[in-house]
Amino acid sequence: MNTSYPEPARFPVTVDVVALTVSAGALQVLLITRLIEPFKGSMALPGGFVLPGEGLIEAATRELAEEAGVAEQPGYLEQLQSYGPKGRDPRGDVLTVAHLLLAPNFPVIAAGSDAASAGWYPVKDVLAGEYSLAFDHAEILSDAVERARSKLEYSPLGAAFCTPEFTIAQLRAVYDAVWDTKLDPRNFHRKATGTPGFLEDTGKMSTGEAGRPAALFRLAPQAHTTRAACAHAVLNPPLMRPAALTGQD
Amino acid sequence: MNTSYPEPARFPVTVDVVALTVSAGALQVLLITRLIEPFKGSMALPGGFVLPGEGLIEAATRELAEEAGVAEQPGYLEQLQSYGPKGRDPRGDVLTVAHLLLAPNFPVIAAGSDAASAGWYPVKDVLAGEYSLAFDHAEILSDAVERARSKLEYSPLGAAFCTPEFTIAQLRAVYDAVWDTKLDPRNFHRKATGTPGFLEDTGKMSTGEAGRPAALFRLAPQAHTTRAACAHAVLNPPLMRPAALTGQD
DNA sequence: ATAATTATCGTCATATTGACAATAAATGGC
DNA sequence: GCCATTTATTGTCAATATGACGATAATTAT
Numbered sequence: 029m030n031t032s033y034p035e036p037a038r039f040p041v042t043v044d045v046v047a048l049t050v051s052a053g054a055l056q057v058l059l060i061t062r063l064i065e066p067f068k069g070s071m072a073l074p075g076g077f078v079l080p081g082e083g084l085i086e087a088a089t090r091e092l093a094e095e096a097g098v099a100e101q102p103g104y105l106e107q108l109q110s111y112g113p114k115g116r117d118p119r120g121d122v123l124t125v126a127h128l129l130l131a132p133n134f135p136v137i138a139a140g141s142d143a144a145s146a147g148w149y150p151v152k153d154v155l156a157g158e159y160s161l162a163f164d165h166a167e168i169l170s171d172a173v174e175r176a177r178s179k180l181e182y183s184p185l186g187a188a189f190c191t192p193e194f195t196i197a198q199l200r201a202v203y204d205a206v207w208d209t210k211l212d213p214r215n216f217h218r219k220a221t222g223t224p225g226f227l228e229d230t231g232k233m234s235t236g237e238a239g240r241p242a243a244l245f246r247l248a249p250q251a252h253t254t255r256a257a258c259a260h261a262v263l264n265p266p267l268m269r270p271a272a273l274t275g276q277d
Numbered sequence: 278m279n280t281s282y283p284e285p286a287r288f289p290v291t292v293d294v295v296a297l298t299v300s301a302g303a304l305q306v307l308l309i310t311r312l313i314e315p316f317k318g319s320m321a322l323p324g325g326f327v328l329p330g331e332g333l334i335e336a337a338t339r340e341l342a343e344e345a346g347v348a349e350q351p352g353y354l355e356q357l358q359s360y361g362p363k364g365r366d367p368r369g370d371v372l373t374v375a376h377l378l379l380a381p382n383f384p385v386i387a388a389g390s391d392a393a394s395a396g397w398y399p400v401k402d403v404l405a406g407e408y409s410l411a412f413d414h415a416e417i418l419s420d421a422v423e424r425a426r427s428k429l430e431y432s433p434l435g436a437a438f439c440t441p442e443f444t445i446a447q448l449r450a451v452y453d454a455v456w457d458t459k460l461d462p463r464n465f466h467r468k469a470t471g472t473p474g475f476l477e478d479t480g481k482m483s484t485g486e487a488g489r490p491a492a493l494f495r496l497a498p499q500a501h502t503t504r505a506a507c508a509h510a511v512l513n514p515p516l517m518r519p520a521a522l523t524g525q526d
Numbered sequence: 527a528t529a530a531t532t533a534t535c536g537t538c539a540t541a542t543t544g545a546c547a548a549t550a551a552a553t554g555g556c
Numbered sequence: 557g558c559c560a561t562t563t564a565t566t567g568t569c570a571a572t573a574t575g576a577c578g579a580t581a582a583t584t585a586t
Binding site: 212214215218219222235236237238239240241268 | 573574576584
């Protein structure tokens with residue numbers, strides 16, 4: 029019995045990862061410098077071809093490990109969106125599935141290494157066009173940042189940028205960096221601590237910083253950064269994002 | 278000069294469309310009956326292989342036209358998520374990019390046709406497992422419905438289920454069908470008409486129905502159902518979804 | 527010790543929501 | 557034509573959430 033339908037076209041499929049972190053008070057993205065054509069010398073998102081028998085998240089995790097030199101997945105990874113296959117790679121039709129990683133700052137393969145170099149770059153500068161990005165990676169980055177910004181409104185994912193235990197001020201610094209705002213510390217404290225199922229007091233206090241020590245919190249179990257918890261809202265009503273700062277001090 | 282890296286693996290790529298509409302007071306999904314293996318006889322989302330030189334939305338539009346027999350894209354179409362390539366097709370690794378269509382009720386190729394038949398099925402019944410769905414289409418449908426539900430909270434996309442001009446009650450019926458709620462007509466009216474940039478009064482009135490005639494609205498230009506408008510919130514603060522009805526009258 | 531810094535609690539005006547009363551304007555039955 | 561019924565629309569009111577900011581607490585820096 030011959031179920032005859034034409035042989036389907038096949039496409040190379042890549043995964044790209046927009047890895048975001050907060051450091052030095054700003055949102056940063058992980059970029060690598062391309063050592064091969066096309067776009068040799070340009071910067072690009074880490075990523076690469078999906079292998080037979082792989083799932084998408086699996087492939088994204090592997091590429092992140094290979095290109096940034098990270099041992100374990102350091103944060104929260106989710107699929108962002110797919111792009112292509114038409115008109116995004118000079119070599120031909122290539123479909124890419126972009127992913128979003130939100131993570132605390134982690135060390136990457138230092139620039140200057142002979143093989144490949146990965147580094148953190150301020151998102152603001154990259155989006156402003158200060159670096160030349162390969163393929164459609166500028167568009168992907170832009171979509172990823174918008175996704176991250178809106179995720180902070182209604183999900184507990186701001187905490188994905190923090191270490192397992194963190195202060196309210198550290199969490200607020202994440203919001204301020206991602207949203208480019210200066211949220212009111214008192215109102216933010218009220219919202220963060222007053223939202224059921226969001227934070228859990230560890231009982232411990234921060235030490236060593238200037239000023240009064242702050243209580244250390246962790247994510248409440250219900251809010252743990254898993255796909256299940258973040259699909260639905262935890263911040264309800266959401267923490268709405270004010271207009272971004274207009275760019276002066 | 279030989280930039281030698283291994284030839285990348287290639288995968289068949291499909292697009293699937295979760296087409297949703299509201300009719301008979303309930304959310305309905307467009308399903309076709311599979312006439313070929315695998316899953317011959319099962320129901321499935323309309324979809325098919327991406328062709329060389331196609332973009333994803335383009336391919337989804339084409340498949341919708343081919344399998345449901347619709348001439349023009351009847352509503353709002355956006356990408357949902359990608360699935361695979363591992364472990365979702367018995368024939369091997371196939372990547373699928375699922376799409377979401379929100380549309381007013383439109384006629385499809387009638388069941389009983391010899392070639393293929395498409396029809397609307399109540400989402401509630403399909404998700405309850407009353408039909409056997411091919412591949413991972415049950416999971417895709419579930420994700421799509423959740424996406425649609427959350428879109429109604431902060432975007433004007435409820436109107437994508439309506440004809441170009443509609444009453445507040447028709448829009449509310451959409452919300453009630455998608456969310457499985459019975460929103461208060463008075464509060465809904467206040468929110469819908471009171472949200473700047475959402476609705477625009479046509480000046481016309483509905484006729485022929487029981488009860489007092491209702492004013493006819495259309496989407497405000499700012500809120501028109503395009504990707505640009507719906508990426509950002511129009512309903513701000515959002516219209517939060519109450520708990521769904523528990524299942525009695 | 528004192529100043530500076532940061533955390534945390536409180537206050538108050540304003541905006542939004544949810545519940546529901548009341549009125550307006552049509553249809554349908556007689 | 558008259559009245560009950562239905563649906564649309566306006567309004568009221570208490571509860572809740574937000575934004576702006578005062579005040580106090582508990583550290584480090586000098």
